[in-house]
Every structure is written in C-alpha cells, then in structure tokens.
Amino acid sequence: MRISILGSGYVGLVSGACFADFGHFVTCVDLDEKKIERLKRGEIPIYEPGLDALVADNSAAGRLTFSTDVNAAVADAEVIFIAVGTPSRRGDGHADLAYVASASEMIGRAMKDFTVVVTKSTVPVGTGDEVERIIRKVNPAADFAVVSNPEFLREGAAIEDFKRPDRIVVGLEDERARPVMESVYRPLYLNQGPLMFTGRRTAELIKYSANAFLAMKITFINEIADLCEKVGGDVQAVARGIGLDNRIGSKFLHAGPGYGGSCFPKDTLALLKTGQDYDVPLRLVEATVSVNDNRKRAMGRKVIAACGGSVRDKTIGLLGLTFKPNTDDMRDAPSLAIIQTLLDHGARVRAYDPEGMDAARALIEGIEFGADAYDVAEGADCLVLVTEWNQFRSLDLSRVASLMKTPRLVDLRNIYRTDEVARAGIEYTSVGRRAELSEIETQEAAE
Incomplete structure (x- = not known):
C-alpha cells in the first residue's frame, strides 16, 4: 500500500x-x-x-x-x-x-x-x-x-x-x-x-485510559514503598507478592523516583481536562498526578536526608538523567526535579547519562557533566542512581568507593543488593527497603 x-x-x-x-x-x-x-x-x-x-x-x-x-x-x-x-x-x-x-x-x-x-x-x-x-x-x-x-x-x-x-x-x-x-x-x-x-471515540479513550492506569500502578507502588520504609517492610517482596496475582500482574510495580517521559505526564493531564469538560471528576487520576509530582521533589529530599540533613557545599553525583534507559528523552524526567532540589539546598551537582547529555544541557543550568560514572563519583559526597541504564548495573563498587570523598550511594531504582554495596564499604540508601538484606535478597542467598 x-x-x-x-x-x-x-x-x-x-x-x-x-x-x-x-x-x-x-x-x-x-x-x-x-x-x-x-x-x-x-x-x-x-x-x-x-x-x-x-x-x-x-x-x-x-x-x-x-x-x-x-x-x-x-x-x-x-x-x-x-x-x-x-x-x-x-x-x-x-x-x-x-x-x-x-x-x-x-x-x-x-x-x-x-x-x-x-x-x-x-x-x-x-x-x-x-x-x-x-x-x-x-x-x-x-x-x-x-x-x-x-x-x-x-x-x-x-x-x-x-x-x-x-x-x-x-x-x-x-x-x-x-x-x-x-x-x-x-x-x-x-x-x-x-x-x-x-468506535472512534472509544479508541481515543483506550489510549488515555491505558496510560492513566499504568501511571496509577507506578504511583501506587511508590506510596507502598514509602510505607515499607516506615514499618520495616520490603517493597520488592510486596511487589512480587501482589504481582504474582494474575489479576494485578507484575509490570509497572517497580518502586522508584516517579514517572516521566513524553506520555504519562501529558496524557494524565489531558484525561483530567477531558473529565472536567464533561463534568466527570477523575479523582484517582487527579491523585496520581499530584502524588507523582510531589514524589520527584521528595527524592531530592531523600538524598539530602541520606547526606545527614544538609548538602550545602557538598558534591552530589547523579547517574542517569533521562526518564528511563534506552532513550535520550528528558521530558518530565525525575532528574530535573531532583537536581533543582539539590541546587536549591546549596549542593554542587555533577551528572552523567549515556544518551541524554545534549538534551540535559539545554534544560539544566548550574551543574557539571562527567565523562562517565567513575568521573562523576570522583570526589563526590554522595552518588545518586536515578536512571537504570545497564552500564550502571555492574559498577566496580570498590573503585567507586575509593574515588568518592564520602562513600555513599542513594539507589532510587533498587538495582543493587544491600550486601554487595556494604562489602564495598559504601553507605547505602534504597527505596522501600530496610538497610539490611531485603527479603528477596535473603531468599536468593538461601537458594
């Protein structure tokens, strides 16, 4: 054709x-x-x-x-x-x-x-x-x-x-x-x-409904992660436990710094506007948008808390800038809100991303850009893993520790095991997990 x-x-x-x-x-x-x-x-x-x-x-x-x-x-x-x-x-x-x-x-x-x-x-x-x-x-x-x-x-x-x-x-x-x-x-x-x-209108609504529902799943597990941190639970085990239910499914149940990108942010807002135009309040979608926006800023505060409550005059290294791996898309990326929060609190920020550096330079002022992950880690008071690119999944943690001024890792994607980070002598903070071995890590070790 x-x-x-x-x-x-x-x-x-x-x-x-x-x-x-x-x-x-x-x-x-x-x-x-x-x-x-x-x-x-x-x-x-x-x-x-x-x-x-x-x-x-x-x-x-x-x-x-x-x-x-x-x-x-x-x-x-x-x-x-x-x-x-x-x-x-x-x-x-x-x-x-x-x-x-x-x-x-x-x-x-x-x-x-x-x-x-x-x-x-x-x-x-x-x-x-x-x-x-x-x-x-x-x-x-x-x-x-x-x-x-x-x-x-x-x-x-x-x-x-x-x-x-x-x-x-x-x-x-x-x-x-x-x-x-x-x-x-x-x-x-x-x-x-x-x-x-x-029908044509049904097809148009399917797209928005799908994205809004997935955004709600992400936001839901992020709130459960916050609860896990308070009560001593393990969000990864919770996600696995509910994801095995076929009615729920395991996808989009990975706790992290919030959703971004070209679709979820604008599509949830557009769906809310459509609901308002037709006098149909979409309360769940409205809450999802609000909670996600707040979460991005909260991740910046999480980094500050991991650094003892202050990042003034400290160097914070960010690994990953794009909203997800395997793209150069910086639209509504959580890194933007995290960086701004750190800058507002007096931090020096150095960052690296495999594909998003050019787009980031056009959006972010007042930060340095590193040549690779180890360059970002050198002399840093804290390293923050924001985007789960594959090259960040197998870092030489001992080398990272030796390069940093203060060996400290805030893992916002939960890609590392607490035991391997501890063996490298790095202070570790993750999302929705206890400082000691998580339940999944304990089970894997036993197996």
Missing part, C-alpha cells in the same frame, strides 16, 4: 520505518527541512535502539522516503497517518491540537481519491470528529474516512512493540475503512496480532 505519515518525530518515524519493513511504500513528511535533510542522509534525530538500521535498510530498498512536499505525499497516498505532536497546552493541561488541525487542513486541500485518514497521535476524545469537520470544511467534495489508531510504543523498545503488539486498536465510524486498515496491518494480523475494532 501507499502510506504517507505527516510528522517525522518519534511516533511517525518509528511507524513509518516499521510499515516500510512490512512491505508498504511509505513517505514520511515533515515541514522541518533540516530534519528531512538529515533523515535523507541517514541521520536519525532521536535515539531508539535499532531504528537507524531499520531506516537505512528500507530507504535503500526504496520503500521509505522522506519529503517536505505535503501535497504530493497526500495526493499519492491511500492511507495518511497524522503523527504530529500534541503537547500539553500551557495554562490548562489540555492537549494542544494546533498541529493536528494544521495537518487536517493540508490533507483536505491535497486529497484526491478515497483516502483513509488515521490519527496516530495521542488525542483527546472527539478529535476524530474535529479532523473530519476540518477536512470537510476545506474540501466539501472530499471522499474520505477518519480513523483512530493510537500508538502503544515504549521508548527504548518501540520497534519490538510495533512488530509484536499486545493489541492494535482501530476506531472507525465508516466501514469502508475496515478492509483498508486490515491491509495496513496484514502482516501482524496473519500472525494473530490482536486487531481490535471499536
């Missing part, structure tokens, strides 16, 4: 490369000429494992092309995906649909024969209706169907998620779009990919 994707950001680029890998002929369109020129040269503007090779292979095969010519791309396409940004709007938290509206107008003006227009961007309930209205306004004679097909891609594992999805949600009101979307996803459909057809 001939597919055009408007927007060559994270979702658009990953989707375009994967669709091309399925055998479709895909044109990724963007008005940013510099970005398109970079993509034509094989330069990937984002960090996503495996994406550079996927783009290169399908570009070489002639199935994936890049262009700034919206009119030509729209006129030639059987299916057009809208994959533009929908950031939180300043002031009210609602999703800003300006780019979606602009894309809809351009599609309406350039459309020729019957075309399926698909919103791939994360959009509030009713956006499909608005896309349809805009296209009809600029081109009353247009023959088209508007479909909602939300993405469920995890940064760092996007290609795997696209090619082996838990579900493919397609929301439509015009049945003519059904066979077209079946053809788009035919390679996955033949492999028993769960293709789920719903």
